[in-house]
Amino acid sequence: MTSAPTKSSTLSQRVVDAKERLDAHTREIVAWHFDPKTGCPFWLDYAKTLGWDPRDKIHGYDDLDLFPPFEDEWLRGGPVRRWIPKAYDGRPVYTFETGGSTGVPKSRINIEDFRIDYELFSETLSDDAFPKGADWLMLGPSGPRRLRLAVEHLCQHRGGICFTVDMDPRWVVKLVKSGRMNLMHEYKNHVIDQGLTLLKAHDNIQCLFTTPKLLESLCEKVSIRRQGIKGVFCGGTQLTAQFHRFAKEELLEGAVDFVPTYGNTLMGLACHKPFDPADNYSVIYYPPNPRASTEVVDPEDSKRVVEYGEVGRARLTTLTKEFFMPRFLERDEGVRHPPCEAYPWDGIGDVRPFSGFATPIVEGVY
């Protein structure tokens, strides 16, 4: 991503370099968000309640622990303009939503972030599997979601045209929660049928974004390899090692590239560690440092990062000029992984819904 690995340096040296870059980036972002000339009303107001100036105290990434955990409730409801940095006054603003099956969804403003994130992600895609100039099918959540526009931008960035369908995951969650599974399957088939129609009608569709469940359903009806798909970018819900193997070996017949990703509207997009048989299909994600960071922390003490190989709760930090989100405890848990050649910083693997919630999360449904 932003720190393209240089083969000449050792991994341990690049880990040190990446941390220094993250510290410098943190200082830059904190200076930006807490400067009245550039920052947004929310953080400028918040700073008044702290009793200290973040620009003085935050010297590096680790100092972000001085902030209490970011509360997602702050993102529910308005005024949404309190999140717009003053430096971006007058720019066209998007608002993307997450959650919202019941109650007020979380909103995050966006100006260019989704484009930047997906252009960086584009650099990790293979040109063989995701050919430049190929068209895409976006078979996933639509409406107020960042993913819908982001995938279309990714496709356009690579010279393609993106075909889309309507898909409302909030309706799916409602159907599942109320036990109306037949209706849920009917809706899923409705989405799949629209996707199939597009696939069959447009020969240049060679790339696909979809979710694990929709990929399964699509492949029940058709061989997407024979339909001309060369690469599948998959995300949106939990993706297990067994599903990863099943998708590569069977759904995609060992012939179509499979790129799992982890992300959300608040953080952006984490990339999957390049496939390595030694990982036994574990899906290990690396965040787009320094723009965002993912850590695995002790659920009982969210400031303590667990040891490598241990399970903990995912803690996200977003550090862009559009959005500052320090220490947000995500609804997921996973295993902490060490830096790897492609990404010289910590990763998180085997991500699944956080088991510490009293009420299980309804997910994995679309």
Place this chain on the structure above:
Amino acid sequence: MVHIPILRAGKPYESIEKVEIVHHATGDPVAAVSQANSGMLSRDIGRMDDTVLERFTVGELIEVCKKAAILFTAATLPVGDESQSFDDYITQLSATTGMPITYCRHNASKIQRAMGEVDIILRGLTRGFDLSILDVGHGSHAGGHLSFSRVGRIFGAVLPSNSPGVHSLWIPTVALKTPIVLKPGREEPWSPLRIIESLCAAGMPREAFGFYPTDHAGAAELLRCVDRAMLFGGGATTRPWQDDPHVEIHGPGYSKVLLGDDCADNWEQHVDMMVASISANGGRSCINASAIWTPRHGRKIAEAIAQQMAKVTALPADDPDAALAAFANPAVAESISASIDHGLRSEGAVDLTQKLRGSPRTATIGRCSYLLPTLIHCADRDHVLANREFLFPYASVVECDCATMPAAIGSSLVVSAITNDQAFIDALMTSPHVDRLNIGAIPTFRISWDQPHEGNLFEHLYRQRAFQIEPAA
């Protein structure tokens, strides 16, 4: 540690995701069970050859089942890459379910009989027509012409862990030419896998079998994708499928023993039968009685039953006198016991067994918990504890006049009515609440193969059609 694979069209498959099942008493791992992702189920079921058993006659399939019955208890059969003798099977079954060894053997013999006597079961299911009619598609019977088509192209079952004897219910499916897909109970993969392996060793094609340990989502996918299914489980599990005619529900039984007006004064003669109905097989089956209804003497009957039930103690599973299954997870036993205690707070119910024992309902041996037999006397048939069913020997005793009883008992899988009163019998015969009716002092758990209950498997799998034939000119 044994690895239990998924069987995909009979072929073993090792999943990346495995669930470890442990010995109930020691906590030591016994097996790693490969877990299927739900997409695998829909993909495989869609690709199964539903005609794979059509090349056999029903008569041939019956013979295969009979041979499999012998192999089930005599042969060394594969479990993944390892071999399993019958004794290994019993030991493993007891280890992960907590069920006493003696009950495991008893249930295994029930499974063996279901395979060995599958012809008798089929006669009961089909009411005796010549089974070669299913080979030809039509034929003469009792002066008429019969024709059937198989609508259950692929049959699926979501199985429980509580009592291996229930497997006898789905075994006839393969003799009726229908390939099967099974989702075993979490702690009890042993019996369905051994049944499949014994059938294959006896000559069934492996492609006729799918075996998919999986989670709730996988179970739901199985039920959605097969043509006909059986679902075992409690109310919360079965409720979403209650109105789906493709799914035959085997939920709580709420089985009962009823005393008629004419026999109620002779209740002392029937105490042993009532205790056995409540307690057989560790009280874990839906055909165990969970209530005794009588027009009078309720308290005396309850005390007499409680006297016997209170004598039962918790013993290790390998003790030949063990009569209770262990709960490997003490929290489950505690939760059940707490639920009963909560009910006792409503006036009008008393736990007579606990009074007699003078000790709590839960007992502990090592790391496992046991629920000791519990008999509740309820002054009112509408008390919250009067119509409950739990996974251990539990029953209530309530009084109700016989004129009201047939309508008041509510849904009851088995009713054993001790009476000679024809009017009472007639009322029970017409009661929509009673699935299996025994007239006389017949223990609720005694079943006969030719009397199917909870739906007729043949009618679930086959549809009778109108048919005429005339030689073409």
